[in-house]
Amino acid sequence: MYARAAVCGKDDPVSDSRPSRRATKTPNAVREGLQPVRNRSLGDEVYEALEKLILMGELERGVRLPSEGDLCSRFEVSRPVVRRALERLREKGLIQSRKGSGSFVSISAIDTPAVAGPEEQLSSILGALEFRLSVEPEAAYYAAIRRSDDNLATIASALEDFRQLSVGSARSRVDIAFHRAIAQGARNDHYVRALDVISYDIDLGVTIARHLSQLGQAERHTAIFAEHERIYLAIKAQDPSAARAAMVEHLERSRLRVTARGQEVVRRSKTAD
Template identity: 40%
Template sequence: MAGRRASDDLLRTLNDGTERPARLADQVYRQLRRSILQGEIAPGANLPGEIKLARVFQVSRPVVREAIGRLRTDGLVASRRGSGTYVAETVPEMEENVEPPEALDLAAVRDALAELEFRMVIEAETAYLAAQRRGQDDLKAMEEALDAFAAALEEGRVARHFDRMFHRAIAEATGNARFVVALDALESERSPAELLMRHRLHFHPRDRGRAVLAEHRDILRLIRDQDSEGARRAMRNHLERARIRMIGYGPNG
């Protein structure tokens, strides 16, 4: 069910109005591939059909078919006769799905550092307000995101989507939609280099992912206790640690 909801969300967000490149099949392939690698479409999820995807991307069905074929070659999806196309139950490690020459893209690192600087300002205050205003439904959303994060991490699946869900749930707990809009704006199209970098920074090796999870749980505890100052400080420290991990990013992770 979660995988189907993710696919439904994908239909609403894939066509974001960005300019499409000349090779339409490349664009469809990259967007679907990115969504799978980020965990936005869960392992085992049924992809939307060709007709729906063609409508979302405003392309022909043969274009969609070509993109799906490339995903199949990558081992990211598999077709079941009479049933549709499904994401692989085990998505290969992200490093295996990103071209090595892009792995140390310094421009991507600079962009990510600029984003973190912005988030340290915005999300620290978001956590402060969330601690004051959160309701039981907000706490439940945060807990569910962290439980899914922990399960994905231990099973070796992509966890980044659940990290995003946690931070978004905090923004929603403020009751101020502008915070949510600001976070969503940061989730603009990522290059493969950025996806690899973020994955390695936060979740690889697994102990690093567990450290991120522990930081999240500390933030949740403070929000639950309505400790506004503590939540603000914990969020800022969490993002500062992410910044330090990013500055230390290199060939050996």
């Protein structure tokens, strides 16, 4: 479904603007649903993803970052995009580069006073999930009632994109594309705007961290797909109560997954102090 950018070339001058990643055959509704609320470039997303992973403790102090080639493969971007992101991390003091050895997370990275620590980051992510539990079940309810055939096709397309998401990939907007398509199907722009407000926490706080942390990833992906599929089938059947219940179940399970993983991250960060 998605056009794959030329990645990992030695110096491939691929633009880091988001539109270059869209296949021309992608339906307009899907393209619109994947637009970032703050129009962040790919470089911004890579930088913010790595920044959050460092601050959450997923990438621990002193650890060597994956190579440029590995990062551009995981994020599906070009080397220039990765290099710009790494340069910003160096300027902020979060990483240090050693000639011939690569880039390493700075020993003092987590102690940077201007940024939130792991507990605050986890709290923000859980707060976003709490907010979603008060919004998205109703969006699914109304999507089951109001969705058009085009809306259903967009939801189905997003579900299929998630199913095909490969283990280890970091295509961060595939998950939220599914939820946003449902919000659009509810025919109420307030639901869409509500998701846009917290898209950063959804994309970077949960999805990217999950992609770069390999532990149990395949099983987690299978479970999340099954939860998404139940929501889709209820909307397809135009069963609003079942759609609402399936969304509640999915978000509650997401909260459990994030809590379990996040508590381990916080524990590791305290042990390292």
